[in-house]
Amino acid sequence: MIDSKLLDDLAKRVAGSVPVGLQLLQEDLQKNLRSALEAGLSHLELVTREEFEIQRAVLLRTREKLEGLERRIAELEADTRPSAD
Structure with missing residues (x-):
């Protein structure tokens, strides 16, 4: 308010x-x-500045987790690809 x-x-x-x-x-x-x-x-x-900053921090943590999961999925996919021998 x-x-x-x-x-x-x-x-x-x-x-x-x-x-x-x-x-x-x-x-x-x-x-x-x-x-x-x-x-x-x-x-x-x-919203108040405090509420905004809290949501901003939550979004940043979520984004970092998502990027980490995307990297992990890419690693797993690379490990399961058949080699081209």
């Missing part, structure tokens, strides 16, 4: 960048932007 502080900060930045004439509505705009951001981001399948 997205950090609430991050959403607040993003909403403040966007609301702070509105033209001067609209800054009277800044607080209301900030609340609405935060709600819109939260709703929009909730539909995305986001």
Whole structure:
């Protein structure tokens, strides 16, 4: 889930960048932007950096095992081929 502080900060930045004439509505705009951001981001399948790094490590180990198995199969196939004498 997205950090609430991050959403607040993003909403403040966007609301702070509105033209001067609209800054009277800044607080209301900030609340609405935060709600819109939260709703929009909730539909995305986001993961934390920690979850991403864990899955990355699992994938790397799996890839290494697969490469090892592929090498082993190639060795076994080479051992079982009839010689061309």
